[in-house]
Amino acid sequence: MPTAIAVTSADLVLPPMDQHTPTAALLPAPGDQSLEVALAEMAVLLEQHGYVIVLCPSSIPAAHERRLHTIRSVLETNRIALLKPDLPPLGLAVLVRQLRQLSICDFGAGVTASAARLLSHYIYAGAVLNSVARLDRVPVSLKSHAKSWVPGSQFGVLANPSAELIKIGTGRLSGPDFTTRLVVAKGQAQSEWIDQTLVQEWQPSSMEEAALPADSPGWWGTTKLIEFAAFLPDISVLYQLVASVRREVCAWCGIELIGDRCGFCSAPLAVAESQGGDSGIPNRGTPVHHGP
Incomplete structure (x- = not known):
């Protein structure tokens, strides 16, 4: 059986990319599920x-x-x-779906878990915001704060893999150099x-829509937003990327x-073991570039 992937919110489970991608288990908040039931369900997942x-x-x-820490402690297991x-x-x-894809490959659970950090470096996640006045996840200049109060202003913000902010119409966000x-x-x-703009600059091979x-809204500091993320969708490329890192x-x-932390x-x-200088993160784009 594949390693189980679990989430704490149902909206973190995007539709599968293919018929082979398993879904993720949902671990409800304490107010929605008793500890007894949570322990029993986790025990079943582990079994x-x-x-x-x-x-x-x-x-x-x-x-x-x-x-979550209580469940792991009570079950006395290091398998969570x-x-x-x-x-x-x-x-x-997006990362959850990628780990769901990898969970059916021939990687061990430890490699799959530590692959999360590696794959995060290849996810370009951002948003279009009508205001950055309450944005505290990305560095925002005082000038941008002032502009956010101008009616009609919109901003393009990149939060990962690096932090960037532009006023729409006056710049561009750094994009991926792979498909x-x-x-x-x-x-x-x-x-x-x-x-009209981001798609032309980033040239994704395909697009999909998802529920917000x-x-x-809490993460970006406003309800007036459009969130987006560009990512590696092909399981063969994900597999190659993870397999290329020393174990x-x-x-x-x-x-x-893989990487430098379990x-x-x-x-x-x-x-x-880590003096060789291998951080577990290949140079971005080098092992995964497969554009035309």
């Missing part, structure tokens, strides 16, 4: 899949995060990975910029991993 990789938004409520990538909500949903698919989630903002995640064995829990016990790779 059926062996390992569970849980992806949480960086804005997860403290009570919900404590519940709790990951909290610092991605916008739609970008996180991507673009997913767009429309909130309350109205803008033709994505279709519930956490997006190590965690000195603490013994699981195989996704299950969070232990860093021993200094002696």
Whole structure:
């Protein structure tokens, strides 16, 4: 059975890319499920899949995060990975789907979990905002704050893999140099910029629409937004990217991993093992470029 991928919110589960991509398990908040039921359901997941990789938004409520740690502690298991990538909500949903795709490959659970950090570097996640007055996730200049109060102003913001902000009509956002698919989630903002400008600049091979995640307005500081994310959609490319990274064995829990930190016990790779300078992150674009 493939490694189980779990999420803390149903809107982090995008439709599968193909008929082989499994769905993700939902781990409800404490107010929606008793601890007894949560423990029983996690025990079933572990019995059926062996390992569970849980992806949480960086804005997860403290009570919900404590519940997840309680489950792992009560079950006395190191087979549950709790990951909290610092991605916008739609970008996180994209990462969840990519790990769902990888979960059916011949990678071990440790490699799949630590691949989350690697794949995050290839997700270009941003938004169109009518105001940046309450945006605190991306550095915003005082000049941009002032412009946000001008009626009709709109901003293009990139939060990952680097932080960028432009006033629409006066600049461009740095885009990927490899073939991507673009997913767009429309909130309350109205803008033709994505279709008329961003698509022309980034040249995605295809597009899809998704529902705006519930956490997006809070993450971006406004309800008047359109969120977008460009990502690697092809499972063969994802597989090649992960397989190209040297594998190590965690000195603490013994699981195989890539990169410099274990996704299950969070232990860093021993200094002696990492002195070779391999961070586990190939040069962006080099192993995955497959454009025309």
